[in-house]
Amino acid sequence: MNRQIGKQSLQFAEAPFIISTANIVGTKEGDGPLKDCFDVIGEDDKFGQNTWEEAESTLQKEALTMALGKAGKKAEDVRYLFSGDLLGQNIATSFGLMDFKIPLFGLYGACSTCGEALSLGAMCVAGDYADCVAAMTSSHFASAEKQFRFPLEYANQRPKSATWTVTGSAAFLLGKEKSSVRIPEITTGIIEDYGIKDSMNMGAAMAPAACAVISRHLKDFNRKPKDYDKIITGDLGTVGREILIELLRKEGYDVGNVHTDCGIEIYDSERQGTGAGGSGCGCSAVTLSGHFLPKLINGEWKRILFVPTGALLSTVSFNEGMTVPGIAHAVVIEHAE
């Protein structure tokens, strides 16, 4: 039977498998240190579309199409889609996925959406509601800048603490069909608000939520950081990482050696001018899909804690002087013999 552990964690009786995954990224990601691990690198960031939003929809469409192809499945084999993005009213998701004609649960968890989608997708499979579901998400630098900051044409300056929204999407097919990676446990996050009001420093806004869910997870399962090959946050960047390590130290956990962050891994910030690192729903999704999952699939790693992090703001809330609360969801992914 599926087990509830503490107030926030679940352990599945039969861990759902990640049957396949696929990812697609833009030119900047394709020029970064992880360039060799992505399935597709776009030649230009419009991906053949007329608008940035349509380009982002195309990313989701391509990621799901490839994930289906790798698994030898058709759209009708997928019972539910769990997906979301950063744009107002989730338009990248709606327009990207509607042609698949699969029942859709639209999600919004800011940049934690990949964790939310994997969690709900795994619950759905382990609850016998589906044999196969897709968990996915996307972000696009240009559609996000236009929405949250300034249109690209404005050429605004950015502080060093600002992150760079990743152009990319990844899809994960979860199901009962055996593969070499599975999701045995999840720990679902609570909104944490430390009163940060600087939308150009989202790492600081999200670090408390990441700390809370990681320490909750370790306590719930009575584990230590070294029980994981890596504890991987979504998009804290270099600024948020320092804060997270310090906050976790106060909780009695030293994660300095075992922690990494998708936002730090995906760019060579110095050379590529990406500030504190990558961000956006797509950041953790494509980095997990292309870079980390292969290490679990081939058995080089046994177990990771994947913790996408989200900053809960809109331009309206920001302009009205509200804080930037954070949320993060933890997903255990392990090698299966």
Add this chain to the structure above:
Amino acid sequence: MNRQIGKQSLQFAEAPFIISTANIVGTKEGDGPLKDCFDVIGEDDKFGQNTWEEAESTLQKEALTMALGKAGKKAEDVRYLFSGDLLGQNIATSFGLMDFKIPLFGLYGACSTCGEALSLGAMCVAGDYADCVAAMTSSHFASAEKQFRFPLEYANQRPKSATWTVTGSAAFLLGKEKSSVRIPEITTGIIEDYGIKDSMNMGAAMAPAACAVISRHLKDFNRKPKDYDKIITGDLGTVGREILIELLRKEGYDVGNVHTDCGIEIYDSERQGTGAGGSGCGCSAVTLSGHFLPKLINGEWKRILFVPTGALLSTVSFNEGMTVPGIAHAVVIEHAE
């Protein structure tokens, strides 16, 4: 065991109960035909806050607080929140619910969100992932107008087909604890796009999705419309209702006598000047909570099909000339002896 039926429907082995519900609405709803059925009617639509967005957050906070109070429960008794709203990046939800410190799954299904939240909440309880969860949503006329149309100060004119966003929020506590209403089955919707491009005629944009999920549901469970005391759509309004009835007739179903729509019920459109009827996530939520559930609780009705309907657009997608696709999720709610 929970049963998958067809491609879109689920039947729960043990139907989760609706343990309690509570709702709060604004002045216009409190002046409408359903005024006697709401828990709280605000004295003014700012609800003591400085901004429309904070006012909407307050609606969610109050609805959940009341639902907890009615059930004699505390926030820590609720394992997960499933909630969303219409605002970009779900800010009404984030700021409204963060003080409860409950793990949150943020949702976006436009005005179908109440159906999405009830569906995922019921799956969560029936999957043994929680003994009690909250499913909720909100909308606010002024925050929605500001986001999707024009600021109120602009005093724009509205075509007759336009709907009026409901100011209101409702919360539903779902759980294993026995009550007199439960959710035995759900049918999850697929995005339908008939190419409608008029954001002032959302009833027409959503009717095809409502038709698709209702006819799918009836086929999956081999039922007729008369097997329900009511088939209740969310916010099609008078224009969308006519289209739905005609579309369902082509599918072989006559729902003329059994269908109603929350958007039609909540206002006296003629007197209140609300065009084709009410809309917004809050519309179906407060109408179910205040008006329909009591009839199921007292046994006057045995079974309804509740079908919140959503129009998937943003101002960006609309201004870029995209269509307005629709989605709808069907939830069976029945009287329990």
